[in-house]
Amino acid sequence: xxxxxxxxxxxxxxxxxxxxxxxxxxxxxxxxxxxxxxxxxxxxxxxxxxxxxxxxxxxxxxxxxxxxxxxxxxxxxxxxxxxxxxxxxxxxxxxxxxxxxxxxxxxxxxxxxxxxxxxxxxxxxxxxxxxxxxxxxxxxxxxxxxxxxxxxxxxxxxxxxxxxxxxxxxxxxxxxxxxxxxxxxxxxxxxxxxxxxxxxxxxxxxxxxxxxxxxxxxxxxxxxxxxxxxxxxxxxxxxxxxxxxxxxxxxxxxxxxxxxxxxxxxxxxxxxxxxxxxxxxxxxxxxxxxxxxxxxxxxxxxxxxxxxxxxxxxxxxxxxxxxxxxxxxxxxxxxxxxxxxxxxxxxxxxxxxxxxxxxxxxxxxxxxxxxxxxxxxxxxxxxxxxxxxxxxxxxxxxxxxxxxxxxxxxxxxxxxxxxxxxxxxxxxxxxxxxxxxxxxxxxxxxxxxxxxxxxxxxxxxxxxx
Amino acid sequence: xxxxxxxxxxxxxxxxxxxxxxxxxxxxxxxxxxxxxxxxxxxxxxxxxxxxxxxxxxxxxxxxxxxxxxxxxxxxxxxxxxxxxxxxxxxxxxxxxxxxxxxxxxxxxxxxxxxxxxxxxxxxxxxxxxxxxxxxxxxxxxxxxxxxxxxxxxxxxxxxxxxxxxxxxxxxxxxxxxxxxxxxxxxxxxxxxxxxxxxxxxx
Numbered sequence: 001x002x003x004x005x006x007x008x009x010x011x012x013x014x015x016x017x018x019x020x021x022x023x024x025x026x027x028x029x030x031x032x033x034x035x036x037x038x039x040x041x042x043x044x045x046x047x048x049x050x051x052x053x054x055x056x057x058x059x060x061x062x063x064x065x066x067x068x069x070x071x072x073x074x075x076x077x078x079x080x081x082x083x084x085x086x087x088x089x090x091x092x093x094x095x096x097x098x099x100x101x102x103x104x105x106x107x108x109x110x111x112x113x114x115x116x117x118x119x120x121x122x123x124x125x126x127x128x129x130x131x132x133x134x135x136x137x138x139x140x141x142x143x144x145x146x147x148x149x150x151x152x153x154x155x156x157x158x159x160x161x162x163x164x165x166x167x168x169x170x171x172x173x174x175x176x177x178x179x180x181x182x183x184x185x186x187x188x189x190x191x192x193x194x195x196x197x198x199x200x201x202x203x204x205x206x207x208x209x210x211x212x213x214x215x216x217x218x219x220x221x222x223x224x225x226x227x228x229x230x231x232x233x234x235x236x237x238x239x240x241x242x243x244x245x246x247x248x249x250x251x252x253x254x255x256x257x258x259x260x261x262x263x264x265x266x267x268x269x270x271x272x273x274x275x276x277x278x279x280x281x282x283x284x285x286x287x288x289x290x291x292x293x294x295x296x297x298x299x300x301x302x303x304x305x306x307x308x309x310x311x312x313x314x315x316x317x318x319x320x321x322x323x324x325x326x327x328x329x330x331x332x333x334x335x336x337x338x339x340x341x342x343x344x345x346x347x348x349x350x351x352x353x354x355x356x357x358x359x360x361x362x363x364x365x366x367x368x369x370x371x372x373x374x375x376x377x378x379x380x381x382x383x384x385x386x387x388x389x390x391x392x393x394x395x396x397x398x399x400x401x402x403x404x405x406x407x408x409x410x411x412x413x414x415x416x417x418x419x420x421x422x423x424x425x426x427x428x429x430x431x432x433x434x435x436x437x438x439x440x441x442x443x444x445x446x447x448x449x450x451x452x453x454x455x456x457x458x459x460x461x462x463x464x465x
Numbered sequence: 466x467x468x469x470x471x472x473x474x475x476x477x478x479x480x481x482x483x484x485x486x487x488x489x490x491x492x493x494x495x496x497x498x499x500x501x502x503x504x505x506x507x508x509x510x511x512x513x514x515x516x517x518x519x520x521x522x523x524x525x526x527x528x529x530x531x532x533x534x535x536x537x538x539x540x541x542x543x544x545x546x547x548x549x550x551x552x553x554x555x556x557x558x559x560x561x562x563x564x565x566x567x568x569x570x571x572x573x574x575x576x577x578x579x580x581x582x583x584x585x586x587x588x589x590x591x592x593x594x595x596x597x598x599x600x601x602x603x604x605x606x607x608x609x610x611x612x613x614x615x616x617x618x619x620x621x622x623x624x625x626x627x628x629x630x631x632x633x634x635x636x637x638x639x640x641x642x643x644x645x646x647x648x649x650x651x652x653x654x655x656x657x658x659x660x661x662x663x664x665x666x667x668x
Contacts, residue, residue, distance in 0.1 A: 030604070034667050038523030039530050043604045074530050081526045097522065098547060230529065230536035425517050425554050425667065 025054040028463055029061065035423045035459040036065050037077035038085070044071050058463065062456040068234065076234035079109045082455070084233075086422045090284040091263040093276075101223040103127055103216055103248075104263035110239050112451040118415065119449040122257045122285065122402030127248060130211045130226060131240040132204035133173040135197035169193060171203060184208065206237050216247050217262065218345045254338070254348035256398035265339065265346035273306065273356055274336040277398075278329050285405055286386060287414035293386075294324035298377040302331035305366030306359065328378040330367065333357075335401035337372040372397045376404065386410040412449070416440040419454045424462035436461045517667040518559050521550030524567060528659060531602050532578040542573050554667060568660045575655035579648060588647040591625035595654065602658050617661055624654040 023031070029049035033041040041049070048071055052061040063069075066078045087108040089095040110128030111121055120126075162170055162185045169190060172183040186208055188196075196203070202211045202222070212225035231238055244255045254260055259281065268276040283289050296319065303326045309318050337353045339346065357369040375394040378386070387409025395401060405411055416437050421428055428437055440461065444454045519527065525543050529536040536543070549566040551559055588594060599605040599621065605614055620630070627650055629635045636649055658664065 026604075031668070037526075038519065038667075039527040040602075040664055041604070042531070043600065043606075046604055075526065075536075077526050077530065081522050085520065085522055097520070097552065228537060228540045230538075230540070 023464060026050045028058075029053045031463055032058065032062055032459055033065050035425070035463070036062060036082060036455065037074050038081040039074050039077045041072075045073075048072065058460045059456055062459055066234075066452065066456070075230070076232040078455075079113060079233040080227075082422065083109050083112055086418065090258075090280075091261075092267050093280070100220065101227040102220050102261075102263035103129065103223060104258050104261040106223055106226075106233075106239055107258060107261060109233050110241055112455075113234060113236070113239070114241065115450050115452050116241075117449040118451040119406045119411065120257065122259055122281070122406040123399045124257045125243045125245065125252075125255045126257060127216075127242055127244045127261065128239045129216055129222060129242055129247070130202055130204060130238055131242075132202045132211070134200060134202055134214050136200045136214075171205075173203065173205070204238065207231070218343075220262070220266075248346065249348055251348055251350055253350055253397055253399070254346075256402045259398050259402045260339075260346065260348075262346055265341045266344075269336070269339050269341035269346060271341075271356070273304075273333075273359075274339065274354065275329050275333045277336045277339070278332045278401075279325075281402075281405055285414060286408060286410040287417055288386070288410065290325045290329070293328065293378060293383050294321075295328065295378065295381050295383055296320060296324040297381050298327045300327040300330075302334070302367045302375060302377075303327060304330050304358070305361040305363050305368065307366060308362045309366075328376075328383070331375040331377050332401065334369055334372055334374040335395070335398045337369050339398070374401055412445055413437060413441045415451065416444055416454060416458070419451070420458040420461065423455055423459040424465070426462075516556060517554035518551050518556045518563075519665050519667060520553050521547045523554075523667075524550060524665060525570065527664060528571060528574040531659065531664075532574045534574050534577045534581075538577060539570065539573050542570065546570065556666075564660075567665060568656060571656045571659040572652070575652045575659060579651045579655055583648055583651070588644070588651065591622070591650075594647075594651050595621050595625055598651075598655055598658055602655075603663055614663070617658065617663060620657055621654045624657050625650050 026046055029046050029052075030041055032053070033039075033045065033049065048069075049061050049064065052058075052064070064072055065074070068074060068076070084101065084105055085097045087105040088097045088099050088102075090108075091102055091104045092099050106128045107126060108121070111118055111126065116126075162183070164170055164185060169186055169188060170183050171186050171193075172181055174180070175182050182205070184205055186193075188210065192210070195201075196210045196212075199212065200214045202214045203209075204211060209229060209231075211222060211229075213219055213221045216222045226233075226238075233239060244260060245252060248262060249255055249260060258264055259277065264277070268280055279290055282293065300323045303323065307318075307322060307326050307330070309315055311317050311322065337357050338349050338351075340349075340354045340356070341347070351371075353369050353371065373394065373396050376388065376392065378384075379388050379393060388404070389407045389409075392400070392404045392407075395404065417428055420433070420437055420440060428434065436458075440454060440457055443457055444450070447453045525536055525539065525547070528534070529539070546566045546569060549562045550570070551563045582597075595618070596607045599610075599614070599618065600607055603614065605611070610618065623630050624635060627634050627636055627638075627646070635653065636646065638646065641649070
């Protein structure tokens with residue numbers, strides 16, 4: 001009798017364990033909301049989402065949350081919280097989320113928001129920044145009723161009906177992309193407008209706000225100012241796609257998506273030996289650290305002179321350990337031979353290899369970098385599993401290097417894994433996690449590398465866990 | 466210093482809230498998810514989705530969203546204390562410093578929120594204020610409230626009644642006017658909700 005009782009109890013407990021937790025549609029709506037935005041929904045938002053979950057429209061509900069379909073209003077938290085926290089560690093060696101918005105994170109946010117093919121992000125000419133009119137370059141003037149005529153424009157005909165009172169200022173500006181003039185009453189004082197003009201700030205008409213400094217090549221104030229003002233990063237009139245050529249680089253050959261952004265440069269081009277941009281690109285975009293891809297079987301003819309061939313007097317250590325990373329990494333790092341980060345700016349000197357690439361000649365017979373060519377020695381051996389494509393074995397410059405990385409199978413599965421871990425808030429480790437990531441990767445590739453869809457699918461995968 | 470005196474009893478209240486952390490830990494132990502020890506169950510095939518704690522960014526945005534206060538108004542305090550808020554959602558890394566900082570941030574948003582609210586709507590009675598705060602910040606149905614909020618409701622009732630839950634007063638009356646007393650208690654009730662596990666924990 002007691003044995004039967006034991007089995008009954010054991011069965012009832014094992015049955016409890018086997019059951020997945022049951023959630024009501026309202027609970028699922030809340031989980032989906034929190035997963036995607038990191039914020040708590042209101043009762044009104046749950047009232048809107050609950051029927052969609054109940055009728056199986058999970059993906060639509062997720063899109064409503066991200067796109068803030070009324071009555072949903074979360075200030076663009078999917079972008080300013082979830083995506084920003086996901087992207088920020090890619091641009092600092094400490095891998096902290098505590099760093100402010102920068103051109104790299106803003107570009108990732110913009111690419112995801114606009115649902116652009118994310119596999120181009122390591123080589124495309126793209127940078128997202130706030131748009132508006134700059135104070136410099138004759139685009140924008142300000143005045144009050146004490147200044148009746150500015151540059152031949154009569155305010156009474158342009159700005160009738162603004163109803164300015166004493167001390168209020170109107171801004172007249174040239175509409176971007178046209179010669180037409182527009183004007184707007186502003187809340188700013190003359191002193192604020194003068195200060196903004198002096199630092200070449202950006203005036204954003206649809207928000208009537210000033211974003212500090214337009215000089216994104218030399219300072220991060222532009223992006224910090226956007227963060228400090230708590231602006232909605234889902235606002236398509238605010239963050240706009242622009243080429244890097246106009247703001248960051250004068251040479252088109254320097255442009256390599258995120259890899260040539262100021263944020264990436266400040267983290268990985270500063271000092272060092274320019275191996276960091278390779279190592280961190282592989283870590284952040286292929287989800288592999290150097291230990292994992294260490295391969296001592298490949299040739300080391302591109303290992304530079306600063307790599308000691310007998311550390312501590314032992315060449316065995318070099319052969320069995322050091323070469324495993326350096327052989328592949330040094331051969332790729334040539335891609336960054338012309339990049340540096342000096343005085344707060346990414347510099348690019350075509351034809352002139354930066355000094356740090358060839359200093360510390362510990363081994364005089366080592367490789368001397370003479371240009372920005374690179375070779376991928378990791379295409380064979382254990383690292384062939386990264387899924388290199390296009391039969392690209394070598395290239396010139398960071399653009400082709402970024403393209404090679406973005407075309408690997410590892411890049412796609414890495415994005416799927418990171419999205420899954422981000423919105424499911426856990427490390428992917430079990431077989432079921434891996435099966436889900438495989439499914440997510442396939443769907444991501446079929447969606448033309450749409451990261452927004454990937455995050456939505458990832459959140460749905462673990463919704464009922 | 467003055468705000469710290471107000472915040473300390475609040476923190477005790479907040480920390481006394483029934484924690485979903487405890488329930489998640491006990492449930493994970495029940496399923497053999499952590500610890501091991503004498504548990505002979507095989508490990509689960511997949512790590513269960515345990516309760517998480519809101520990271521600094523998530524919490525700041527949540528406070529901004531629920532109160533309708535633009536985060537730029539809290540940016541000075543946020544920048545000052547964000548290093549002592551949880552860096553990520555890992556509940557095991559949570560410290561008492563995180564709790565102090567969360568309460569400070571909630572206190573800031575609540576100060577603005579209650580001031581704005583009372584500027585538009587006068588304080589009528591504690592019940593109305595309680596229902597307003599709970600239904601604004603939580604999925605709380607005033608007509609048929611979910612029992613999971615019972616403990617929190619009791620604490621909010623206590624706060625609005627200026628009761629520290631141990632037969633003492635949260636704020637000595639001294640020379641405060643009735644309006645100021647109601648405002649301060651409303652702010653504390655707001656903090657009690659926004660710093661509670663119902664908001665700060667993610668399930």
